[in-house]
Amino acid sequence: MIVTTTHLEQDYPADLRAARETAEPALIGRVGELAPEFSRFLYTAVGGDWYWLDRRGWNLAEWVAWLSRPGSETWVAWFHGAPARRLRRARG
Numbered sequence: 001m002i003v004t005t006t007h008l009e010q011d012y013p014a015d016l017r018a019a020r021e022t023a024e025p026a027l028i029g030r031v032g033e034l035a036p037e038f039s040r041f042l043y044t045a046v047g048g049d050w051y052w053l054d055r056r057g058w059n060l061a062e063w064v065a066w067l068s069r070p071g072s073e074t075w076v077a078w079f080h081g082a083p084a085r086r087l088r089r090a091r092g
Contacts, residue, residue: 003053003054024079024080026077026078026079026084027077027078027079028075028076028077028078029075029076029078030073030074030075031073031074031075031076034067034074036060036063036064036067037060037063039063039066039067040055040058040063041083042074042076042083043055043056044056045083045085
């Protein structure tokens with residue numbers, strides 16, 4: 001299986017553009033004690049539309065090992081009390 005890894009890089013603060021405001025803002029926060037089951041959920045919920053497949057078969061021990069790496073952090077955007085998902089706009 002070929003896996004392509006991509007990332008977003010922002011080099012200059014001047015490149016930032018303000019987003020438009022929403023009626024109800026999302027809350028973004030670092031997850032303190034992360035359960036491996038929650039990480040798997042986020043991985044499939046966020047990555048499902050992008051065909052993230054390489055970690056889908058991981059067992060609990062593999063998730064624990066991944067999350068135990070030095071410097072590993074998970075941040076989640078919450079919207080209406082649930083992890084935020086990418087919104088699709090209606091066409092019209």
